[in-house]
Amino acid sequence: MSSVLLKIKNNVGHITLNRPEKFHSFNREMALLLQDILDECATNNEVRCIYLTGSGKAFCAGQDLGEVTGDNPATFDKILAEHYNPIITRIRNIPKPVVCAVNGVAAGAGVNIALCCDIVLANESASFIQAFSKIGLIPDCGGTYFLPRLIGLQKATALMMLGDKVSAMEAERIGMIYKYFPAEIFSEETIKIAETLAQMPTKAFALTKQALNHSLHNNLEQQLHFEDKLQFKAAHTEDYKEGVSAFIEKRIPTFKGA
Numbered sequence: 409m410s411s412v413l414l415k416i417k418n419n420v421g422h423i424t425l426n427r428p429e430k431f432h433s434f435n436r437e438m439a440l441l442l443q444d445i446l447d448e449c450a451t452n453n454e455v456r457c458i459y460l461t462g463s464g465k466a467f468c469a470g471q472d473l474g475e476v477t478g479d480n481p482a483t484f485d486k487i488l489a490e491h492y493n494p495i496i497t498r499i500r501n502i503p504k505p506v507v508c509a510v511n512g513v514a515a516g517a518g519v520n521i522a523l524c525c526d527i528v529l530a531n532e533s534a535s536f537i538q539a540f541s542k543i544g545l546i547p548d549c550g551g552t553y554f555l556p557r558l559i560g561l562q563k564a565t566a567l568m569m570l571g572d573k574v575s576a577m578e579a580e581r582i583g584m585i586y587k588y589f590p591a592e593i594f595s596e597e598t599i600k601i602a603e604t605l606a607q608m609p610t611k612a613f614a615l616t617k618q619a620l621n622h623s624l625h626n627n628l629e630q631q632l633h634f635e636d637k638l639q640f641k642a643a644h645t646e647d648y649k650e651g652v653s654a655f656i657e658k659r660i661p662t663f664k665g666a
Contacts, residue, residue, distance in 0.1 A: 411438040413463075414445050419606035420599070421448075421455035425462040431469035432462045434517060436482065439491035446498045456665050457606035458502065459599065460525060461509040470516025470539065484545075492517055492549045496524050500621060503614030505605045509598040510576075510585070515539045520549035523558065526617065528585040529601065530576040531594040536584065538568045557624065559583050609647035610665035 413424040423445055425432035432438075449455045462468055475482050499506050499521070508525035515537040522528050522536075538555070540547045547555070547568050556564040559582045567574065576588035589597045605613070615638040622634050642648055646666040654661035 410441065411435075412441045412445055414448065416452070416454055418603045419454060419456040420602045421445075421452070421458045422599075423449070423458060423460045425460075425468055428462075428464040428466070430472055431466035431513065432518070433469040433472040434491060435472045435475050436487075436491060439487075439495065443494050443498060446495070446502065450498070450502045450504065453665075456504060456610045457602045458504055458506045459509060459602040460506060460522075461598075462511050464512070466512040467510045467514040467534065468518025468521065469513065470518045473543075488548055492521075495521060496550045499524050500617070503617065504610060505602075505613050505617075507598065507602045507605065509594070509602075510534045510536070511594065513537070517549045520547065520551035520554065523554045523584070524550050527601065527605075529594075529598045530579060530585050530588040532576050532588050532590050534576045534579075534588070536574040536576075536579050537571060539571055541569055541571045553624075555584070607663060609645070609651060609663045611645045611647050612642050615642050 409426060411425070411427045413422075413426050415422040415424075423442070425438070425442075427433065427435075427438060446458070449458050471487065476484065476487070505527065506525045508522045508528045510522050510528065510530040511534065512531065513535050514522050516539045519536050519538060538547050538551065540551075546552070551568070552564075555567070558564075559567075563582060566572070574582075574584065576585070579585045580588050619631075619635055619638055623631050626634060647661075647663045650663060651661050
């Protein structure tokens with residue numbers, strides 16, 4: 409059975425982490441396969457939104473420590489450079505919305521892969537743990553970049569140093585995630601969000617992602633200038649023409665991501 413699964417339905421690329429016996433902890437094979445599947449979704453015109461989740465009870469337990477121990481362990485510089493960092497940059501640069509549906513525990517690298525996605529949703533039973541300090545490591549996979557921007561430096565520092573477990577309810581309250589759902593409706597509601605995004609003006613979403621990425625380092629003047637450039641592009645899309653026509657004609661628009 410493949411360690412990462414891909415199914416395309418209703419213009420959504422459903423990516424499922426699938427090493428349940430290891431709580432979807434990453435080894436090299438799984439990390440490289442996820443990169444390939446993200447690339448496939450990025451270039452497949454049928455896919456207009458990406459939905460990332462885990463099978464079974466866990467979302468992702470982070471790094472498979474069996475790969476970094478033993479007789480011939482992989483080095484962390486190699487793992488970060490070849491496994492995790494390419495996953496993070498792919499998710500941020502894919503010109504399509506990426507919805508992460510955290511179905512269970514997300515720990516270590518698993519947390520920070522989730523937090524780099526565009527919209528993060530969670531099962532009410534899910535939890536988030538910056539577990540790195542438990543084994544004498546620092547948060548990686550962009551955790552020190554994204555988490556302080558989501559919840560503030562003080563809170564992020566405490567969670568990273570103390571390694572506290574954060575419930576889905578608390579994660580929503582502090583702005584770590586967008587929303588959590590009761591277990592019985594989690595799958596239905598999170599997929600509905602992904603399918604809704606897939607039918608919206610996804611060309612504008614790609615430009616929105618560019619704007620948000622640049623906002624993390626631009627000053628206000630630079631960001632206003634960058635918004636001007638992107639709005640010019642958005643105003644020349646077929647989706648914009650369709651949106652305006654539908655508004656004037658008082659009908660529901662049919663966007664095609666073009």
